[in-house]
Amino acid sequence: MGRRPCCSKEGLNRGPWSAPEDKILVNYIKLHGEGKWRDLPRRAGLKRCGKSCRLRWLNYLRPGIKRGNISVDEEDLIIRLHKLLGNRWSLIAGRLPGRTDNEIKNYWNSHLRKRAKGEKGSREYSGKQLLSKEKKITSPPPSPPAGVVQTKPVRCNKVVIIPQALDKEHVTQKKAAESQRNLSCSALQQQEDNSLDLLLDNFDIDNFLLLEAPNSELDQAQLNINEFHENALGAGYY
DNA sequence: AACGGCTGCAACCGCTTCTCC
DNA sequence: GGGAGAAGCGGTTGCAGCCGT
Numbered sequence: 663m664g665r666r667p668c669c670s671k672e673g674l675n676r677g678p679w680s681a682p683e684d685k686i687l688v689n690y691i692k693l694h695g696e697g698k699w700r701d702l703p704r705r706a707g708l709k710r711c712g713k714s715c716r717l718r719w720l721n722y723l724r725p726g727i728k729r730g731n732i733s734v735d736e737e738d739l740i741i742r743l744h745k746l747l748g749n750r751w752s753l754i755a756g757r758l759p760g761r762t763d764n765e766i767k768n769y770w771n772s773h774l775r776k777r778a779k780g781e782k783g784s785r786e787y788s789g790k791q792l793l794s795k796e797k798k799i800t801s802p803p804p805s806p807p808a809g810v811v812q813t814k815p816v817r818c819n820k821v822v823i824i825p826q827a828l829d830k831e832h833v834t835q836k837k838a839a840e841s842q843r844n845l846s847c848s849a850l851q852q853q854e855d856n857s858l859d860l861l862l863d864n865f866d867i868d869n870f871l872l873l874e875a876p877n878s879e880l881d882q883a884q885l886n887i888n889e890f891h892e893n894a895l896g897a898g899y900y
Numbered sequence: 901a902a903c904g905g906c907t908g909c910a911a912c913c914g915c916t917t918c919t920c921c
Numbered sequence: 922g923g924g925a926g927a928a929g930c931g932g933t934t935g936c937a938g939c940c941g942t
Contacts, residue, residue: 677935678910700927716928717911752930764910767931772908 675709679718683708687715688723721762728760732769740766741774 675683690706696719698705699712708715721727732740736758743754751763751770758766 676912698927711912713913713928714911720929721910749931763930768909 673709674703674711676714679710679722683710684718684723687719691719691723717764721764726760727762729765732761736761737774740770744770744774 686706686708690702690708694705699716702708702712702715703710706715710718722729739758740754743757747753749767751767755761755763755766
């Protein structure tokens with residue numbers, strides 16, 4: 663088939679964004695809204711790839727973005743969510759109001775990964791020791807810890823955190839995907855503080871399990887999802 | 901002061917998934 | 922149902938600044 667490149671690479675700016683470029687992008691999106699990223703640069707008069715515009719907007723220019731100063735609580739949550747979800751950065755970011763997947767990914771790679779490894783491994787290295795060793799040693803990649811979801815196989819929208827149904831552990835990924843569509847990330851972020859509190863208060867994340875339930879449990883899963891929707895409705899999520 | 905290695909982060913790349921027709 | 926384009930995602934890269942020697 664052959665994929666058409668998202669943009670012609672010729673004559674396009676690359677690398678760090680300048681203040682005027684940011685301004686153009688922000689103004690354009692204020693006027694026309696997000697979306698149509700492929701056409702956006704041309705329409706806005708930017709010499710950038712559409713992907714680049716999207717990334718810049720989502721990670722830096724979007725209203726409500728927090729930069730830096732990741733709190734201890736956020737750090738703890740990142741660690742716990744990573745333990746649960748693996749490298750599902752967009753999912754993790756969705757639970758951290760104002761944080762982006764890119765920032766969390768970077769923060770994990772530069773700060774938390776060392777600590778996570780240090781806690782787990784039999785030998786502890788200082789940051790420099792660990793990183794220099796990581797770069798030199800070409801051992802096979804370590805097998806993922808038990809309970810960590812592999813990053814590649816499934817898309818994030820197949821996973822949902824359903825506080826009210828957690829204790830029953832009967833949620834299938836397929837059914838969960840349906841509820842995820844209804845309970846979108848944007849809806850969650852409108853309820854950022856509430857949902858975060860709910861998330862932290864109402865369930866023990868370490869015990870959270872994602873199950874591939876057999877067909878016989880689909881009905882029960884649907885009941886749980888319905889119950890969840892009712893509760894979410896009552897809590898003002900929709 | 902100069903140099904080299906390390907670190908952190910912004911941005912890019914390529915693949916997967918979604919959506920529309 | 923299938924193809925094509927659009928959007929999303931995670932891994933990787935590039936580079937400026939920091940730090941130790």
